[in-house]
Amino acid sequence: MVVTAEITVPADTFALGSLFQTYPDVVVEFEPLVPLQSDRETNLPLVWIGGVEPDAVLSALTEIDGIDVVARLATDGEKTLFELEWSDELDGIVQPLLDTGGRILTARGTVDHWTFRLLFDSHVSLSEFNMAVTGNGIPVTLRRLSSSTIQRDAVDEAGDRSLPPNHRETLLLAYHSGYYDTPRECQLADLAAKENVSDSALSKRIRRATASLIEHTLLADEDPEAPPRD
Template sequence: MTIIADITLPASTFPLGRVFQSFPDATMELERVVPLQETIMPLVWVEGSDPDAVESALRSHSQVKNVEVLTATGAESLFEVHWLPAADGLAEALLNTGATVLDARGTAESWDFRLRFSAHEDLSSLNVSLTEKGIPVTLRRIYHPPLEEISPMSPIQRETLLAAYRQGYFQIPRRINQSDLADELEISDSALSQRIRRAVSKLIERDVLSEEAGSR
């Protein structure tokens, strides 16, 4: 049975969060988390801070092995961060419990995670592991959705896509242009474009590519 848990962690309790405490105006969103043998490699979007300053802060962290700037568009930049093995108590706990990070976003104060587990025991193990490492966990929600209800998109990507659809952004001709929709959502044109493109990309990966693979 699939278990979905929404948790909040203080930014000061894990390395990636601590790096971004130096950027109080920034907001971060994980594009995805790639599990490696003894650590994880997050791909993180950063909005609201100078990308050169963010890159410098990441490179200077003692537990970061390498940093790559994958793309920079407008107010957002995408970073690929390679951590040293076992450098992160949170990463270790996620790897040991087989948790999948469905969504993660943060500020200088705290980070919200949406995690998927295959059993209640794995969620309990994560909680115990983090607590033993001195990382306080706030469990906001836990539920058991049917597999078909698990969205590949983050909540903010889903909300943006729904708003675009309801406002007629996808109609021909469009009832609302990108600039006006971005104004309604109080984000930049670039941020809107990136959210829609990432959401559509994830839907294609789940529904189109998986169907194509299944038909072979």
């Protein structure tokens, strides 16, 4: 089951929000991307920014905490396309998105607030994202929520149910490394070292992957009209 959530957060709680303090008329919109890298690599977002001279925007972007590299790619009318690279020290909503596997479908910022349309692979991931963001002191307003159940005949090229690739990779790595053996041949710290992430981040990833596996297999076999079992 995939979950789509539309949320709003105050303008100054997202990395690019500081632009509005200097240029209140600026308009920021993310360009949708088809990800070509694994979930263990940081996404490089493309952002359209209008209402301000490109040179001024470029200068302002390089001063924002949480952004390491900025490249100006193209100009279309009054908007300019920039490529950004997040730094290793992330906060706000960016790190929670990376930790929970959330994806930005659309994002638009104004001087008042940011509106995000986000995609998660389960309600568990969405809940973890919300807890992490509110734990960072950011008020989140949920404007719309929808979910879509994976059809039972949906299979990937390997013949498996449509488990998200990043979750499939995590579970297979844990399995082949002996994490599920009794006694365990590989501890959580060993797996985390292989993935170059913290123990806590990998533990969350395994829980999300397990929940996703249940949703895409066990729950897919249940009759949605059947009453719950005792």
